[in-house]
Amino acid sequence: MEKICVAVRVRPSTSEESFNGSFWKVEENRITLHRTHDTPLSGSSYAFDHIFDETSTNASVYNLLTKDIIHAALDGFNGTAFAYGQTSSGKTFTMNGSENDPGVIPRAVKDVFEKMERMSDREFLIRVSYMEIYNEEINDLLTVENQKLQIHESLERGVFVAGLREEVVNNAEQVLNLINAGEVNRHFGETNMNVRSSRSHTIFRMVIESKGKDSNSSTDCSISDVVRVSVLNLVDLAGSERIAKTGADGVRLKEGKSINKSLMILGNVINKLSDGSKQRGHIPYRDSKLTRILQPALGGNAKTSIICTIAPEEIHIEETKGTLQFASRAKRITNCVQVNEILTDAALLKRQQLEIEELRKKLQFELERGKLEMELKEERKSRDQWILEQRMKLENSSSISFSDCGTTDSQGHGFLRQRFTEECSDINSTSQEDIFKSPCLKTAPSAFVARRPKYTTLPDCSPPPDAFSNVADEDMWMKMNNGYVADLDSLQTTPIQKFQSFPTSDTTPVTGRINEIEKYEQETQELRRQLELANTKINELERKHSDEVTLSKQLMGETPEHQQGTQINQELPLRLSESVENFKGSFEEVLSAMQRFASVGKLSTTKALSTVSEIGAQLFASLEANFTMNGDYALMHEEQNAFHERMNNIITSLELSDCSTVEWQERSSLCSCEHKGSCLGGENAYSKQVLNERYESLEKEFLLLKEERDSLLQKFTESSEILAMVTSQKENTLKDLNTEVQRRKNLEGEVKQFYAAFTLRQKSHMSFHSECKTIVEKLRPQAPISVPKSFDCED
Numbered sequence: 001m002e003k004i005c006v007a008v009r010v011r012p013s014t015s016e017e018s019f020n021g022s023f024w025k026v027e028e029n030r031i032t033l034h035r036t037h038d039t040p041l042s043g044s045s046y047a048f049d050h051i052f053d054e055t056s057t058n059a060s061v062y063n064l065l066t067k068d069i070i071h072a073a074l075d076g077f078n079g080t081a082f083a084y085g086q087t088s089s090g091k092t093f094t095m096n097g098s099e100n101d102p103g104v105i106p107r108a109v110k111d112v113f114e115k116m117e118r119m120s121d122r123e124f125l126i127r128v129s130y131m132e133i134y135n136e137e138i139n140d141l142l143t144v145e146n147q148k149l150q151i152h153e154s155l156e157r158g159v160f161v162a163g164l165r166e167e168v169v170n171n172a173e174q175v176l177n178l179i180n181a182g183e184v185n186r187h188f189g190e191t192n193m194n195v196r197s198s199r200s201h202t203i204f205r206m207v208i209e210s211k212g213k214d215s216n217s218s219t220d221c222s223i224s225d226v227v228r229v230s231v232l233n234l235v236d237l238a239g240s241e242r243i244a245k246t247g248a249d250g251v252r253l254k255e256g257k258s259i260n261k262s263l264m265i266l267g268n269v270i271n272k273l274s275d276g277s278k279q280r281g282h283i284p285y286r287d288s289k290l291t292r293i294l295q296p297a298l299g300g301n302a303k304t305s306i307i308c309t310i311a312p313e314e315i316h317i318e319e320t321k322g323t324l325q326f327a328s329r330a331k332r333i334t335n336c337v338q339v340n341e342i343l344t345d346a347a348l349l350k351r352q353q354l355e356i357e358e359l360r361k362k363l364q365f366e367l368e369r370g371k372l373e374m375e376l377k378e379e380r381k382s383r384d385q386w387i388l389e390q391r392m393k394l395e396n397s398s399s400i401s402f403s404d405c406g407t408t409d410s411q412g413h414g415f416l417r418q419r420f421t422e423e424c425s426d427i428n429s430t431s432q433e434d435i436f437k438s439p440c441l442k443t444a445p446s447a448f449v450a451r452r453p454k455y456t457t458l459p460d461c462s463p464p465p466d467a468f469s470n471v472a473d474e475d476m477w478m479k480m481n482n483g484y485v486a487d488l489d490s491l492q493t494t495p496i497q498k499f500q501s502f503p504t505s506d507t508t509p510v511t512g513r514i515n516e517i518e519k520y521e522q523e524t525q526e527l528r529r530q531l532e533l534a535n536t537k538i539n540e541l542e543r544k545h546s547d548e549v550t551l552s553k554q555l556m557g558e559t560p561e562h563q564q565g566t567q568i569n570q571e572l573p574l575r576l577s578e579s580v581e582n583f584k585g586s587f588e589e590v591l592s593a594m595q596r597f598a599s600v601g602k603l604s605t606t607k608a609l610s611t612v613s614e615i616g617a618q619l620f621a622s623l624e625a626n627f628t629m630n631g632d633y634a635l636m637h638e639e640q641n642a643f644h645e646r647m648n649n650i651i652t653s654l655e656l657s658d659c660s661t662v663e664w665q666e667r668s669s670l671c672s673c674e675h676k677g678s679c680l681g682g683e684n685a686y687s688k689q690v691l692n693e694r695y696e697s698l699e700k701e702f703l704l705l706k707e708e709r710d711s712l713l714q715k716f717t718e719s720s721e722i723l724a725m726v727t728s729q730k731e732n733t734l735k736d737l738n739t740e741v742q743r744r745k746n747l748e749g750e751v752k753q754f755y756a757a758f759t760l761r762q763k764s765h766m767s768f769h770s771e772c773k774t775i776v777e778k779l780r781p782q783a784p785i786s787v788p789k790s791f792d793c794e795d
């Protein structure tokens with residue numbers, strides 16, 4: 001808990017008049033209203049953390065009041081500094097300052113960046129915002145369009161202004177430029193009391209995020225996993241005003257009313273908070289936007305300082321008193337300040353892993369301990385049983401012996417020893433089962449056992465095991481066996497206690513133990529459940545893995561096919577144009593042969609026509625075949641060769657068509673000259689027309705082929721795109737697959753580690769168990785010696 005730091009600053013007087021009645025006098029951290037003749041007025045004296053008189057500078061205010069808060073903000077503490085006071089008392093002067101004496105805000109900005117540079121072990125991210133509350137509406141001073149913003153609240157961010165521009169900044173200059181830009185948008189107005197009166201409350205906010213540069217440590221939460229986020233508010237409130245004094249009307253009046261109202265609500269909040277935690281009751285933070293935004297600074301998680309500015313003039317005494325009373329109440333407020341640290345996902349994960357590991361170890365340990373305790377209990381129980389049995393045997397035999405024991409005989413040691421030996425031999429002959437090998441005191445002569453006046457009856461209990469240290473030592477037994485007569489009263493005796501097998505009276509630890517065991521059982525169940533979940537996850541991953549392997553194989557299988565397809569698609573247009581070129585070549589050869597024959601008059605029109613139509617049919621059939629061969633280049637090549645062959649045949653047949661030429665020549669010689677002329681002319685015209693038609697149809701075909709080629713090219717591009725897509729999909733799937741494989745490996749590793757730790761624990765438990773057994777075994781033969789001895793001492 002930390003108190004709000006409250007200071008008062010007195011502005012230099014603006015009036016040249018000397019005081020007529022009273023004035024404020026500052027003495028160290030106390031301010032008192034004095035009469036003119038320097039006598040303090042009772043009930044008007046106030047003490048604060050600091051008081052800055054008229055001569056004070058903004059530098060001193062910053063250093064004494066705000067600097068610590070700014071520095072703490074860099075360490076992760078929220079901080080708020082605000083100026084409160086009547087209008088024209090110097091709030092804006094304190095917060096913003098002048099050129100010669102910068103105020104709290106510019107100093108804080110510079111200080112933040114300077115300190116940040118010195119903190120070389122941390123990385124910082126700073127965001128700033130600047131807003132005003134004008135007539136109870138929130139406006140963004142950095143973006144004029146952001147008006148009438150709303151306040152929201154969320155678990156993550158707490159109370160925040162939605163839509164407020166937050167600028168990430170890197171240096172002080174950048175921030176100061178932003179502030180200057182914001183100042184332009186701020187509402188100022190002239191009143192009778194201040195030519196430049198703030199008509200709104202302004203809040204300049206810096207959000208400071210930082211994290212350590214250290215990035216080591218894979219097992220524990222490293223410093224770099226913890227992010228500190230602090231909010232620093234520097235607030236310049238609008239001043240309270242008396243409408244009569246400010247002479248406000250119209251807009252100014254409305255502003256004045258709004259200012260006074262929100263300051264009144266601030267006063268109410270401060271009053272409530274200063275009442276002390278028990279009487280506080282409801283704090284009306286939600287009554288105004290100002291108190292809602294400043295909520296963390298008022299009784300919340302923030303280091304807060306308030307500078308209350310006052311005007312020293314006599315005419316403002318009442319307002320000054322009001323301000324000082326506000327300040328006095330604010331001084332009583334305590335805030336609950338803590339560093340705001342956020343754990344990143346990685347840190348949370350690490351922490352949870354550590355916790356699980358801790359629990360696992362604890363559980364193992366407790367299980368083992370519980371088991372051992374049970375075993376020890378069993379051992380103890382059987383040992384107690386055994387001791388009890390032996391004791392009962394002893395009691396039975398001793399009751400016989402002690403009945404024979406009389407008073408001390410005065411006949412001397414020799415007689416006693418002889419008698420003792422005799423008795424011993426007697427008893428040994430009758431009591432063969434005395435496995436304790438205890439001295440034969442039971443049958444000792446009355447003279448051997450010194451008379452013990454206090455002793456009246458046999459004790460009905462044996463000493464508890466913890467009293468074994470009180471019994472006589474081995475040496476003493478030996479002496480007694482050798483006939484030594486002891487003064488038993490001089491021996492330290494074991495107090496008589498009722499026999500209780502073992503300290504079972506304390507039931508609380510048992511109940512506690514049961515509770516603990518139940519708790520461990522629950523934890524075991526939980527761990528088992530986690531293990532089952534892990535196994536399910538592993539199985540799921542395995543299934544996914546195998547699916548993806550199959551998919552990958554499938555994709556791998558498809559890839560060569562796709563590659564081949566692409567290659568074919570890529571080469572197809574080239575090959576087609578090559579084949580068209582070849583066809584063209586063959587066709588031209590035939591044409592030139594025909595021209596040759598025609599020029600020498602060896603080719604009849606009929607022959608020429610039939611040849612051309614044959615060539616055309618061949619050509620189109622071959623072209624068609626070529627296009628439908630779908631990239632089978634060998635076949636295409638064959639087809640081209642066949643076409644070439646056919647063309648050659650046509651040429652040969654043309655060359656060999658002598659008879660037809662002779663026929664033609666004979667027929668032509670039969671024709672009259674005019675007839676001949678007209679006949680030739682008619683044939684030529686006909687052949688030209690047919691050829692033209694043919695040429696046109698060939699051109700059309702050629703265009704069609706071109707279109708087809710273009711569409712094939714289009715298809716090829718599309719196929720290439722699909723292939724690229726499939727390839728990238730395949731790569732992504734492979735990546736996913738690798739990640740899954742890695743995750744699975746990690747999980748397997750964890751499970752292995754868990755089993756290894758478990759086995760180790762089991763081994764240590766076994767060895768501990770065998771050690772215990774050995775100890776118990778060792779203890780077993782010693783018990784008979786101890787028991788009768790204690791028995792004797794109690795006697």
Ligand SMILES: Nc1ncnc2c1ncn2[C@@H]1O[C@H](COP(=O)(O)OP(=O)(O)OP(=O)(O)O)[C@@H](O)[C@H]1O
Nearest residue numbers: 011012087088089090091092093194197198238239
């Ligand atoms: N400590 C000071 N030293 C010198 N001049 C001061 C001091 N305090 C205030 N002034 C001057 O007094 C005038 C009023 O101050 P300022 O505007 O800061 O008052 P305010 O409290 O912000 O008023 P309002 O609430 O109306 O905005 C300004 O001209 C300012 O320069």
